[in-house]
Amino acid sequence: xxxxxxxxxxxxxxxxxxxxxxxxxxxxxxxxxxxxxxxxxxxxxxxxxxxxxxxxxxxxxxxxxxxxxxxxxxxxxxxxxxxxxxxxxxxxxxxxxxxxxxxxxxxxxxxxxxxxxxxxxxxxxxxxxxxxxxxxxxxxxxxxxxxxxxxxxxxxxxxxxxxxxxxxxxxxxxxxxxxxxxxxxxxxxxxxxxxxxxxxxxxxxxxxxxxxxxxxxxxxxxxxxxxxxxxxxxxxxxxxxxxxxxxxxxxxxxxxxxxxxxxxxxxxxxxxxxxxxxxxxxxxxxxxxxxxxxxxxxxxxxxxxxxxxxxxxxxxxxxxxxxxxxxxxxxxxxxxxxxxxxxxxxxxxxxxxxxxxxxxxxxxxxxxxxxxxxxxxxxxxxxxxxxxxxxxxxxxxxxxxxxxxxxxxxxxxxxxxxxxxxxxxxxxxxxxxxxxxxxxxxxxxxxxxxxxxxxxxxxxxxxxxxxxxxxxxx
Amino acid sequence: xxxxxxxxxxxxxxxxxxxxxxxxxxxxxxxxxxxxxxxxxxxxxxxxxxxxxxxxxxxxxxxxxxxxxxxxxxxxxxxxxxxxxxxxxxxxxxxxxxxxxxxxxxxxxxxxxxxxxxxxxxxxxxxxxxxxxxxxxxxxxxxxxxxxxxxxxxxxxxxxxxxxxxxxxxxxxxxxxxxxxxxxxxxxxxxxxxxxxxxxxxxx
Numbered sequence: 292x293x294x295x296x297x298x299x300x301x302x303x304x305x306x307x308x309x310x311x312x313x314x315x316x317x318x319x320x321x322x323x324x325x326x327x328x329x330x331x332x333x334x335x336x337x338x339x340x341x342x343x344x345x346x347x348x349x350x351x352x353x354x355x356x357x358x359x360x361x362x363x364x365x366x367x368x369x370x371x372x373x374x375x376x377x378x379x380x381x382x383x384x385x386x387x388x389x390x391x392x393x394x395x396x397x398x399x400x401x402x403x404x405x406x407x408x409x410x411x412x413x414x415x416x417x418x419x420x421x422x423x424x425x426x427x428x429x430x431x432x433x434x435x436x437x438x439x440x441x442x443x444x445x446x447x448x449x450x451x452x453x454x455x456x457x458x459x460x461x462x463x464x465x466x467x468x469x470x471x472x473x474x475x476x477x478x479x480x481x482x483x484x485x486x487x488x489x490x491x492x493x494x495x496x497x498x499x500x501x502x503x504x505x506x507x508x509x510x511x512x513x514x515x516x517x518x519x520x521x522x523x524x525x526x527x528x529x530x531x532x533x534x535x536x537x538x539x540x541x542x543x544x545x546x547x548x549x550x551x552x553x554x555x556x557x558x559x560x561x562x563x564x565x566x567x568x569x570x571x572x573x574x575x576x577x578x579x580x581x582x583x584x585x586x587x588x589x590x591x592x593x594x595x596x597x598x599x600x601x602x603x604x605x606x607x608x609x610x611x612x613x614x615x616x617x618x619x620x621x622x623x624x625x626x627x628x629x630x631x632x633x634x635x636x637x638x639x640x641x642x643x644x645x646x647x648x649x650x651x652x653x654x655x656x657x658x659x660x661x662x663x664x665x666x667x668x669x670x671x672x673x674x675x676x677x678x679x680x681x682x683x684x685x686x687x688x689x690x691x692x693x694x695x696x697x698x699x700x701x702x703x704x705x706x707x708x709x710x711x712x713x714x715x716x717x718x719x720x721x722x723x724x725x726x727x728x729x730x731x732x733x734x735x736x737x738x739x740x741x742x743x744x745x746x747x748x749x750x751x752x753x754x755x756x757x758x759x760x761x762x763x764x765x
Numbered sequence: 766x767x768x769x770x771x772x773x774x775x776x777x778x779x780x781x782x783x784x785x786x787x788x789x790x791x792x793x794x795x796x797x798x799x800x801x802x803x804x805x806x807x808x809x810x811x812x813x814x815x816x817x818x819x820x821x822x823x824x825x826x827x828x829x830x831x832x833x834x835x836x837x838x839x840x841x842x843x844x845x846x847x848x849x850x851x852x853x854x855x856x857x858x859x860x861x862x863x864x865x866x867x868x869x870x871x872x873x874x875x876x877x878x879x880x881x882x883x884x885x886x887x888x889x890x891x892x893x894x895x896x897x898x899x900x901x902x903x904x905x906x907x908x909x910x911x912x913x914x915x916x917x918x919x920x921x922x923x924x925x926x927x928x929x930x931x932x933x934x935x936x937x938x939x940x941x942x943x944x945x946x947x948x949x950x951x952x953x954x955x956x957x958x959x960x961x962x963x964x965x966x967x968x969x
Contacts, residue, residue, distance in 0.1 A: 440909065443942070447942060450920050454920070487876075
């Protein structure tokens with residue numbers, strides 16, 4: 292099945308360039324999203340099966356793959372809307388790159404060895420570069436350059452971490468080993484090697500996860516990327532980075548370096564929160580502010596993982612819900628820019644008068660992303676705080692709460708300004724486009740899921756999250 | 766033989782810290798490619814012919830010829846010949862480079878492992894630190910590119926450090942890295958800010 296998925300995806304990309312027809316491209320893109328859903332269902336029904344030697348359908352990978360399946364249809368739909376005015380060549384490149392990106396991310400989720408995972412992560416950089424450069428402007432070129440350069444440098448560092456695993460094993464084929472084969476050897480390894488390998492992997496894959504200190508790469512990419520692409524960069528692509536770090540964390544968790552890894556994750560998480568809060572207070576660009584919000588959420592995920600115990604559940608639930616809430620906000624950004632003609636906060640205003648349905652998405656999205664009840668993210672953040680109290684990590688708890696207050700203040704004042712106030716400056720020329728409220732349906736559905744999960748968590752979700760950290764010490 | 770090649774490689778790294786002309790950087794990158802080819806051929810005794818050809822193509826074709834050619838094209842287009850926009854004066858860079866060498870020696874010796882060649886480990890760490898130093902202390906795009914290429918060379922040496930074989934999967938990884946390097950150079954390097962060679966637009 293997986294081989295078929297990769298082959299069909301490749302054929303679809305080739306067909307897009309062969310036919311050069313807008314309708315056929317649309318048909319192929321929709322067909323791909325349906326195929327992706329079928330792949331997720333297949334993985335659910337064949338859990339823990341291995342295919343093509345290098346891929347295993349384990350719970351964490353399947354969970355993240357399912358998130359991508361859920362987001363594939365709205366991303367493709369909003370992509371159709373965004374690229375409506377583009378010429379055929381740009382339209383085709385956009386959709387071919389989108390299919391390629393989603394295929395590479397799927398490969399990364401299901402990879403059962405570090406090197407294969409690394410190859411797919413590196414490959415996502417190339418696909419996403421095409422999407423960031425979609426508008427072909429000078430600023431898009433600069434953002435794409437920064438993204439490709441910093442990601443490649445970071446991923447090269449991650450590869451050094453993987454090679455360090457080879458030093459533990461002592462054989463040159465170590466890089467080809469699966470996570471399960473490596474886990475047997477971990478307890479015999481020199482802890483110093485494990486620490487260095489973990490640090491390399493953490494710093495390297497932080498470029499994808501968007502954690503401090505490599506967060507700048509995704510922030511700049513968001514400034515120029517088309518909003519549906521930002522939705523993917525901020526959610527499913529960050530999940531790829533999280534997964535890579537989480538895999539190594541799980542692998543090393545039975546070794547004596549577990550407390551070291553927890554401390555490093557909490558430190559990186561707190562610094563991410565600090566940077567996010569600081570920059571959100573002076574944010575002038577709406578998409579950059581949302582990108583810093585992703586940094587804040589990934590910081591919380593890192594802290595949750597570092598806390599351990601109930602924190603593992605909180606981290607994975609946060610990953611799921613953040614993906615839905617943040618993607619719906621980014622889809623809304625596409626509509627907002629069509630109505631207001633800008634992303635500059637000073638030029639935005641009166642959104643409620645101009646587009647009430649979009650304003651409602653912004654209000655619901657704001658409540659969801661800030662983890663204010665009835666947002667499901669509240670459950671995650673509550674579990675993180677609970678874990679910190681149980682561990683007596685009062686300094687981390689108080690610092691995190693203070694920084695979260697800054698984030699809440701920064702985001703809510705700016706969103707309220709956009710929705711209810713007049714713009715501070717009127718842009719010189721904006722051509723407002725009428726947006727149909729029906730275009731917000733997918734955003735309301737995703738935000739609805741986030742709210743429902745606050746009150747009811749379906750058993751299949753609880754089970755798959757519990758299975759995802761079953762190898763970790765309780 | 767290998768030891769001479771490795772020492773020569775380390776000398777090129779020290780030269781990077783003291784050089785100021787971009788053309789020198791390009792020559793050093795080409796020379797490093799050649800040295801890596803020699804080190805790989807001498808070290809990888811158990812490698813099969815296909816893999817060996819692969820490695821020779823990686824080092825000679827890409828690292829020694831194609832990448833220096835593209836770098837020269839970027840320098841020619843930008844007209845920038847000197848690394849005159851450093852965040853740090855050159856003297857301090859040499860000091861940092863020496864400190865990095867010492868740190869690499871200390872780290873490699875504290876990580877002694879029966880499976881790993883300490884000399885490789887030392888040079889790989891030193892290459893990594895030099896690449897990162899260039900990225901952090903220089904402001905020109907082309908210096909960042911060269912720093913990235915040095916980090917790539919560090920990855921290559923690390924992959925040699927573990928044994929007399931280089932499996933295909935590692936080769937694929939390294940090739941992908943090189944492909945990204947060529948893409949960065951060929952596509953972005955030739956288009957981005959050709960006259961100033963600095964990044965300015967994306968700020969908070």
